Amino acid sequence: MKGFFNHVLASMLGTFLVLIFLVIINIIVFVGILSSSGAFSDKEVKVTENSVLTLTFKNKIADRSSVKPDLSTMKIKKTLSLKEVTDAIKKAKDDDKIKGIYLDLSILNVGIASVEEIRNTLKDFKTSGKFIIAHSDFYTHKSYYLASVADKIYLTPSGVVQFSGLSAQLMFFKSLLENIGVEPEIIRHGKYKSAVEPFMSDNMSDANKEQTQKYLSSIWNSILTGIHNQRNISYEDLNKYADELSVTGSETAKKFNFVDDLKYEDQIIKELKEKTGIHPDDELSKISLSDYINSGKDFEELLKPKKENIAIIYAEGEIVDGEGTDEQIGSESLAKIIRKAREDESVKAIVLRINSPGGSALASEVIWRETVLAEQAKPLIVSMGDVAASGGYYIACQADTIVAEPNTITGSIGVFGLLFNAKKLLKNVGITINTVNTNTYSDMGNPGRKMTDYEHGKILQSVEEIYSTFITHVGEGRNLPTDSVDAIGQGRVWSGEDALNIGLVDILGGLQTAVDIAADKAHLQTYGIKYYPEKDKLSLILENMLSNTKSSLIEGELGEAYPYYENLKKIKTISGVQARIPY
Incomplete structure (x- = not known):
């Protein structure tokens, strides 16, 4: 017995020492990352006189900011939020030390709807x-x-302006699946619900071509309008230049007034010095976007609780059942967040910022219920980002007001189910499946056999019921007859501008527009902003240090192919009936 207790105590001591060791290692790594990132630096970011705010978009601009350690470089990688960017530009407008803005647009890692908000x-x-x-x-x-919003647009000599019009390409897998012995079994409602088309056809359907042409043309016309208004180039000439590929190089870009001149970066720096009154031999006073955001921050004021607030809730990613991850919208986690904002007496209005292609229909329904309760308690405004379609529209439809950019992708009111029969494939590779059931259809969805007509009918019934619920919710939320919702539904995708014309959207604008509407509806003159999901930065860094190490290493190894790896992981998590795009 004594030996037993000695063994137990030794095991406990060993476990404790290992845990202590892991904590110390994590602290060392954490401190190393903070040190290399300048977090412990005494250097304060200050804006000097006659400064130029430099905007570069090499790193992704997301709806919600994030901080993640890059273990390969031992530095912290910060993703700026769209609101941080637009707030910084507004701040610079009234900052006497900022004389102008320099847009370095060699790389633009920003979605089209976010570009619209930054441009405005x-x-x-x-x-x-x-x-x-x-x-x-x-x-x-x-x-x-x-x-095109700039006073002067410059292009590097021998540089290129792409101007050929917009295009969408879809890849189809029907023949591939036939060749390897996999049969897709598809149940959908909505002739425009084309997310499943790549598995059931080798070509786009007429309905899909129609909707794709419609929303592409709408986005293209929005772009042309912006360029026409700022550069004074007619619509006819713009389309002619695109049709004839007239803007092939830097000289033609200048000839047709797309750019004002051809200049190298050193020439740009010289001009910026002249505009800010700096001597040619002196260094240009530039401040980066991230430094400007951090300059002059009153952290005590930021942390000070406000009596009246507007909650901004970020719903970004595909919609999944359960908690989800930081890159997903989990039904349980988002429902809890909306409920928390609803019950918080200091929150007088809610802005739900949606950037989602949809996902699980059941998860969307769970979230929708919380939006109903929130809308009954206080003003609920939806702000749509680059995409808020299918399940993304499902969770938006109950809002008092829906705000979208002209080039937001939305709608896609439809649902589908997708299973695969891999019996032939399994046979070809020498795999057999034996099944033992307690009931007749216990193995429904088994990839080793074809779905029966009875099973198909049951899933079709479920899809039809979900679609009926979907259009009923939209009809009630948008004050539209169900028949009218069905007519503009059927899985059809709309641009934000077209969605405005058919009643799916109330007003065109960005996140700030939604915040302004929320403040007006809540009768607020001054207010604070509460951001959800709530995470303190220390917790966020530690959490990502532990959970994102594998992803960080894989991303570094795969490079540009990493998004395809992410999509394969997402396919593994799909279950149940879906309300998602494309399209």
């Missing part, structure tokens, strides 16, 4: 009389659209 904020900045200069080696449609 820059237009407002120009009303101060301060300058905006844009420069790039290569302008894409998106980056040129953002650059």
Whole structure:
């Protein structure tokens, strides 16, 4: 017995020492990352006189900011939020030390709807009389659209402006699946619900071509309108240049007034010095976007609780059952957050920011219920990002007001179910499956056999019921007859501008527009902002240090192929009937 207790105590002591060792190692790594990132630096970020705010978008701009350690470089990688970017531009407008903005657009890692919001904020900045200069080696449609707001647009000599119009390509897998012996079994409601088309056909359906052409044309026209208004190039000429590929190089870009001149970066720096009154031999006073965001922050004021607040709840990613991850919208986690904001007496209105292609229909229903309760308690405003479609629209439809950008992708009111019969494939590779059931259909969904007509009918019944519930919710939330919702539903995708015309959206604008509407409906003159999900930065860094190490290493190894790896992981998690795009 004595030996037994000695063994137990030794095991407990060993476990305790290992835990202590792991904690020490994590602290060392954590402190190392903070040290290398400058977190312990005494250097305070200050804005000097005659400064130029430099905006670069090489790193992703997300709806919600995040802080993650990069273990390969031992540095902290911070993702700025869209609101941080737009707030910084607004701050610079009234900051006497900032004389203008320099847009470095060689890389633009921002979604099209977010570009719209940044562009509108820059237009407002120009009303101060301060300058905006844009420069790039290569302008894409998106980056040129953002650059078009500038007073001067410059292109590197021998640089390129892409201007050929928008295009969408879909890949189809039907023949591939047939060749390997896999049969997709598809149940859907909505002739436009084309998320399953790649598995059931080798070509786009007429309905899918129609909707794709419609929303692409709407987004393209929005881009042309912005360029026309800022560069004074007619719609006819813009489409002609795109049709004829007239803007093939830097000289033609200048000839057709897409850019004002061809300049290298050192020439841009020289011009910026002239505009800010700095001697040619002196260093240009530039401040980066991230430094400017951190400059002059009153952390005591930020942490000070406000009596009246507007809650901004971020719902970003695919919609899944349960808790989900930081990159997903978990039904349980988001429902809890909405409930918390509803029950918080200091929160007078809620802005739900949605950037989601949809996902699980059941998860969407769980979240929808909480939006109903929230809307009954206080103003609920939805702000749509780059995409808020299918399940993303499901969780939006109950809001008092829905705000979207003209180029937001939304709608896709439809549902589908997708199973695969891999019996032939398994046989070809020498695999057999033996099944023992307690009931007739216990193995429904078994990939080793074809679905029976009875099973197909039952799943179809479920899909039809979910679709009926979906359009009923939309009808009630949008005050539209169910038949009308069905007519604009059927899985059809709409741009934000078209969605406004058919009643799925109330007003065009960005996140700030939604916040302003929330403040007005709650009769607030001054207010604080509460952000959800709530996480203190220390917890966030430690959490990501432990959970994202594998992903960070894989991402570094795969590089540009990493998104495909992420999509494969998502396919593994799909279960139940789905309300998602594409499309």
